[in-house]
Amino acid sequence: MLKKILASIGIGKATVDTILLDDQLRAGESFAIEVVIKGGDIEQEINGLEFAIMAEAKAEQKVGDDEVKYNKSVVLQSWRPMLKQAIQPGETITRQFNLDLHPEAPATSLFGQRIAKVWLQTGLDIKNGIDGSDKDPLVIVPSCTQLAVLELIENSGYRLFKSDLEVGYVRAQGFASHLPCYQEYEFKPQSRSFFGARELEVTFVDNGAETGVLIEIDRAFSGDGYHCISIPNHCNNVESVRPYIEQLLN
Numbered sequence: 001m002l003k004k005i006l007a008s009i010g011i012g013k014a015t016v017d018t019i020l021l022d023d024q025l026r027a028g029e030s031f032a033i034e035v036v037i038k039g040g041d042i043e044q045e046i047n048g049l050e051f052a053i054m055a056e057a058k059a060e061q062k063v064g065d066d067e068v069k070y071n072k073s074v075v076l077q078s079w080r081p082m083l084k085q086a087i088q089p090g091e092t093i094t095r096q097f098n099l100d101l102h103p104e105a106p107a108t109s110l111f112g113q114r115i116a117k118v119w120l121q122t123g124l125d126i127k128n129g130i131d132g133s134d135k136d137p138l139v140i141v142p143s144c145t146q147l148a149v150l151e152l153i154e155n156s157g158y159r160l161f162k163s164d165l166e167v168g169y170v171r172a173q174g175f176a177s178h179l180p181c182y183q184e185y186e187f188k189p190q191s192r193s194f195f196g197a198r199e200l201e202v203t204f205v206d207n208g209a210e211t212g213v214l215i216e217i218d219r220a221f222s223g224d225g226y227h228c229i230s231i232p233n234h235c236n237n238v239e240s241v242r243p244y245i246e247q248l249l250n
Helices: 004-009 144-155 238-249
Strands: 015-020 028-039 044-063 066-079 085-087 092-100 118-126 131-139 158-167 183-187 197-206 209-221 222-230
Touching: 015 118, 015 131, 028 044, 028 118, 044 092, 066 158, 092 158, 144 158, 144 183, 144 209, 144 238, 209 238, 222 238
Parallel strands: 044 158
Antiparallel strands: 015 028, 028 092, 044 066, 044 085, 044 118, 118 131, 158 183, 183 197, 197 209, 209 222
């Protein structure tokens, strides 16, 4: 009885650990994981597993007359595979799963730099015990089309200043986002021009077949201008995306 009471408050309960079998992920592609469940001090009933892709994004909230900015954890995707069985004390249960990463999943690594915080969270639904959870940071690189666009912009005289995840959605002519946050790349010109662009902000919306590109250009004396275009995803190098992007930058 004492062990059941302790397990109900998290002491001696079953635990879960997720192992990523792919070191590097890319949005729109599948990835493999291995889940290891270890029994605690008593027999417990497993009612299921739950996986969620989580991200830390910037949000705004109006407080009085002020806009308060804060970081918020958002759920990008979730799965609940069937797994219902008893686990004995000290027993180990291992399962492998393949999950599909959403095409709009944000990149976390660019040019060797960490640019966003995204992780896989695993929850274990067990009777007579607190849900166990396990967090594993994900390394996600941009799609080949996105990377080609970013490289072209850098080759055009701009440098990446920062990248943010923003709570909200993107809508432009021909495309719209679906996840609860979007990624924004901010570029600064490497050399300042009196009449040139002072800043570029680039956002991608990938639907699997093509990538929508939204570029906000802040020009001196003319304010912000928004330009958008969709690029087929078979355009996966700098030269193939050049005709699409150069018309937006000029």
